[in-house]
Amino acid sequence: MKITILKENFKNGLNIIERITGKNLTLPVLNNVLLTVEKNFLNLSTTDLEMGINWWGLVKTEKQGKISIPAKLLSSFTGLLPDKKIILEAKDKTLFIECEKRKTKIKGQDPEEFPLIPKIENQEFIEVDSYKFCQGLSQVIEVISSSQVRPEISGVYLLFQKDLIKMVGTDSFRLAEKTLSLKNKIKKECSLIIPQKTIRELINVLGEKKEKLKIFFSPSQIMFELVMPEISHPQVQIISRLIDGEYPDYQEIIPKNYETQIILEKKEFLNQIKTASLFSGNINEVKFKINPKEGKIEIFTQSSELGENKSYLLGKTEGNPIEVSFNHKFISDGLSNIESSEVIFGLNKDGGPAVLKPVGDESYIYVVMPVKSD
Amino acid sequence: MTKEELWQAVLADIQFHISRANFTTWLANTEIISKQDKCILVSVPNSFSKEWLENKYNKLILKALYNINNDIKEVKYEVKPCALKTLDHLASTDLPKPKLEQLNFQEFKINKKTNLNPRYTFDNFVIGSFNELAQAAAWAVSKKPGLVYNPLFIYGNVGLGKTHLLQAIGNKIIEKSASKNVLYIPAEKFTSEVVSSIRNGTIESLKAKFRQTDVLILDDAQFLAGKEKTQEEFFHTFNSLYEKNKQIILSSDRSPKAIPALEERLRSRFEGGMIADISAPDYETRLAILKTKGQEKKIDLSNETLEYIASNVQKNIREMEGALNSLAAYQKLNNEQLDAKIARKLLKNLISSPPKIVSPKIIIQMVAEFFDLKERDLITPSRKKEIVRPRQIAMYLLRNELKSSFPFIGRKFSGKDHTTAIYACTKIKKEIENSEKFTDEINLIKQRIYSQSC
Numbered sequence: 001m002k003i004t005i006l007k008e009n010f011k012n013g014l015n016i017i018e019r020i021t022g023k024n025l026t027l028p029v030l031n032n033v034l035l036t037v038e039k040n041f042l043n044l045s046t047t048d049l050e051m052g053i054n055w056w057g058l059v060k061t062e063k064q065g066k067i068s069i070p071a072k073l074l075s076s077f078t079g080l081l082p083d084k085k086i087i088l089e090a091k092d093k094t095l096f097i098e099c100e101k102r103k104t105k106i107k108g109q110d111p112e113e114f115p116l117i118p119k120i121e122n123q124e125f126i127e128v129d130s131y132k133f134c135q136g137l138s139q140v141i142e143v144i145s146s147s148q149v150r151p152e153i154s155g156v157y158l159l160f161q162k163d164l165i166k167m168v169g170t171d172s173f174r175l176a177e178k179t180l181s182l183k184n185k186i187k188k189e190c191s192l193i194i195p196q197k198t199i200r201e202l203i204n205v206l207g208e209k210k211e212k213l214k215i216f217f218s219p220s221q222i223m224f225e226l227v228m229p230e231i232s233h234p235q236v237q238i239i240s241r242l243i244d245g246e247y248p249d250y251q252e253i254i255p256k257n258y259e260t261q262i263i264l265e266k267k268e269f270l271n272q273i274k275t276a277s278l279f280s281g282n283i284n285e286v287k288f289k290i291n292p293k294e295g296k297i298e299i300f301t302q303s304s305e306l307g308e309n310k311s312y313l314l315g316k317t318e319g320n321p322i323e324v325s326f327n328h329k330f331i332s333d334g335l336s337n338i339e340s341s342e343v344i345f346g347l348n349k350d351g352g353p354a355v356l357k358p359v360g361d362e363s364y365i366y367v368v369m370p371v372k373s374d
Numbered sequence: 375m376t377k378e379e380l381w382q383a384v385l386a387d388i389q390f391h392i393s394r395a396n397f398t399t400w401l402a403n404t405e406i407i408s409k410q411d412k413c414i415l416v417s418v419p420n421s422f423s424k425e426w427l428e429n430k431y432n433k434l435i436l437k438a439l440y441n442i443n444n445d446i447k448e449v450k451y452e453v454k455p456c457a458l459k460t461l462d463h464l465a466s467t468d469l470p471k472p473k474l475e476q477l478n479f480q481e482f483k484i485n486k487k488t489n490l491n492p493r494y495t496f497d498n499f500v501i502g503s504f505n506e507l508a509q510a511a512a513w514a515v516s517k518k519p520g521l522v523y524n525p526l527f528i529y530g531n532v533g534l535g536k537t538h539l540l541q542a543i544g545n546k547i548i549e550k551s552a553s554k555n556v557l558y559i560p561a562e563k564f565t566s567e568v569v570s571s572i573r574n575g576t577i578e579s580l581k582a583k584f585r586q587t588d589v590l591i592l593d594d595a596q597f598l599a600g601k602e603k604t605q606e607e608f609f610h611t612f613n614s615l616y617e618k619n620k621q622i623i624l625s626s627d628r629s630p631k632a633i634p635a636l637e638e639r640l641r642s643r644f645e646g647g648m649i650a651d652i653s654a655p656d657y658e659t660r661l662a663i664l665k666t667k668g669q670e671k672k673i674d675l676s677n678e679t680l681e682y683i684a685s686n687v688q689k690n691i692r693e694m695e696g697a698l699n700s701l702a703a704y705q706k707l708n709n710e711q712l713d714a715k716i717a718r719k720l721l722k723n724l725i726s727s728p729p730k731i732v733s734p735k736i737i738i739q740m741v742a743e744f745f746d747l748k749e750r751d752l753i754t755p756s757r758k759k760e761i762v763r764p765r766q767i768a769m770y771l772l773r774n775e776l777k778s779s780f781p782f783i784g785r786k787f788s789g790k791d792h793t794t795a796i797y798a799c800t801k802i803k804k805e806i807e808n809s810e811k812f813t814d815e816i817n818l819i820k821q822r823i824y825s826q827s828c
Contacts, residue, residue, distance in 0.1 A: 026395055049420065049422045050420075113396075117425070118422060153482070170479070170482075172482050173477075173478050245486075249486070253479045353479070369479060372477055
């Protein structure tokens with residue numbers, strides 16, 4: 001193969017595909033990126049055998065062909081090149097790189113050894129706004145634990161229903177649900193569980209893009225595709241396995257009513273919890289006491305070594321007096337995912353779940369279980 | 375040569391042709407699923423392996439197979455995820471519990487596939503004379519599902535442990551062989567699934583789902599009453615499972631005979647296996663249950679208090695558990711040992727408001743309603759047969775439930791003589807002794823009366 005490409009363009013592509021490489025010792029070829037030149041496109045692909053990433057860039061082609069090269073090395077090297085044209089040429093498992101005053105040789109491997117990234121036959125797809133989609137995912141992903149004990153909750157659950165997409169994450173102590181509305185109705189309802197790692201990669205690669213994102217399904221795979229802004233050719237594809245399993249009936253755990261609810265100013269609430277957390281010791285317990293008559297929530301932490309902290313906030317309150325303890329981290333995590341300036345905090349007694357949700361926005365809800373102290 | 379041996383031979387051959395790394399990466403967790411004529415179907419753990427084997431190693435594999443068996447002309451691959459087995463045993467070996475207990479979503483513990491809650495086991499089921507038969511039958515069924523008592527029908531009043539027993543059977547079977555397809559479903563949910571699948575036109579997939587179970591557990595079967603289409607669906611599912619010797623387990627709050635509006639063909643099938651009833655526990659058993667529950671929940675109550683609960687909450691184990699919980703909460707909150715006096719005060723509204731506030735008016739009203747008559751008809755001195763009998767029943771109930779005097783009863787029914795009342799009561803009493811069906815009918819009326827009055 002022989003092509004000419006702009007450094008900036010090449011570097012962009014490498015940045016997108018290189019992150020999932022370089023962690024595999026048993027199959028060294030997985031540390032590589034596969035460069036394929038076909039017609040006017042250079043295709044870069046990498047995989048870790050759970051997911052694969054493809055990137056395409058427009059290039060001036062002299063000769064078609066392919067080669068596989070260590071991805072990290074190629075990426076670091078390209079980063080140091082001046083912003084000029086680069087000529088890439090592959091001969092006998094070696095990549096020759098020419099850029100302005102430099103001439104470099106990188107040793108590669110037989111491209112035939114590189115894993116084949118699965119394709120999805122089904123041509124039907126759902127189109128979403130890439131930015132909003134990734135934004136929604138980032139509001140639920142932090143909740144998921146990376147433990148593999150229960151595979152079915154180790155990923156993000158996506159439910160496509162009529163003109164809605166529901167995204168759910170949980171670690172069995174708390175749960176976040178985000179609802180996105182679509183412009184077009186989906187023909188077929190479906191639900192799937194996507195590995196956490198894939199979602200992180202998706203947010204990293206596509207989080208800032210404003211283009212439309214296409215989603216393709218097959219029974220065991222999912223593919224996200226971003227089309228080039230200039231021409232109708234895919235620019236980035238992320239293909240991943242799905243998690244096999246049934247997601248729990250999470251709807252049942254979202255409480256419909258609260259014993260007590262209070263509306264608080266989010267920034268101040270978060271600030272007070274962070275202050276309180278300094279005194280929660282290593283058990284992370286923060287105690288809330290709501291007195292509806294005074295319209296007031298008291299936040300209290302105590303540690304035998306460090307001391308104690310007490311603060312309060314005023315807010316519009318409904319319900320009965322209540323006293324419940326939580327892990328402070330779970331509360332501040334939930335608050336950080338909420339964008340509105342005011343937040344509804346709904347509590348239940350007897351170890352029932354509590355809820356945090358933004359005021360005036362029904363699309364997000366965060367459910368959290370309290371701690372039981374002796 | 376078995377499938378396993380064949381695949382082992384193939385792998386043994388291939389390992390000499392490819393690198394070690396490739397061998398372990400692409401051929402790990404593969405196996406032959408089926409062999410049909412000239413075609414071999416191989417399962418692979420993921421799509422990457424599938425692509426690779428299809429496109430790169432197909433020739434190699436085919437050649438190795440051909441060398442062993444000349445008939446084989448084709449190999450196909452199918453993705454079967456396997457590395458995702460739930461590591462349940464890991465979950466149970468938690469770290470030592472810190473002082474603080476982070477609560478989690480209990481609903482997640484319910485097995486999504488079987489709907490079973492692991493909380494219910496035979497180990498924490500207290501046996502007494504009142505439930506001995508049901509427990510023994512359940513135990514036998516869990517040992518040999520489908521072979522001993524099919525169907526097993528358990529009935530008894532609310533809060534006596536039917537659901538516990540049913541789920542324990544399911545859990546036991548799963549524990550013995552995880553591959554068994556067990557499904558627990560309350561009748562009400564069965565109905566709503568039937569309804570929604572009719573609406574969505576997915577009735578076929580629903581049928582398939584129920585018919586491939588090895589053990590089907592239907593709780594609260596009395597709710598099938600009056601739902602014809604659901605009954606029909608259940609009837610066919612029942613037959614198809616029964617023919618294949620798959621276990622069916624049912625529960626209800628009354629015997630199959632006493633479930634109104636249940637189609638005859640279903641009723642007779644329910645009665646075809648083993649019917650076991652759970653009655654109310656006696657005092658000693660109640661005390662034993664309280665002690666077991668107390669231990670389970672680490673509640674430390676004095677014997678005196680437990681005895682007080684046992685002697686006062688008589689008919690419902692669930693209520694007993696509730697009483698136990700509220701006392702435990704009080705004790706924890708106030709950090710003091712409870713004595714029977716405080717217990718009495720705390721449980722006052724639980725115990726002293728048993729639904730005994732039945733008035734003659736309610737009895738007459740309910741009897742009339744039950745027989746689809748007007749209250750006035752019962753009271754008028756008509757001698758029509760369809761009225762006389764309900765009137766006698768009402769008289770009997772007034773006597774037995776309210777201990778009303780015979781003259782009082784006579785006056786209630788537009789001044790009949792007290793001997794008429796005596797005659798009615800003896801007659802009904804005799805009939806109750808003689809006819810099982812009639813007893814159920816009376817019990818049904820009583821149930822209505824008491825559920826109305828509280």
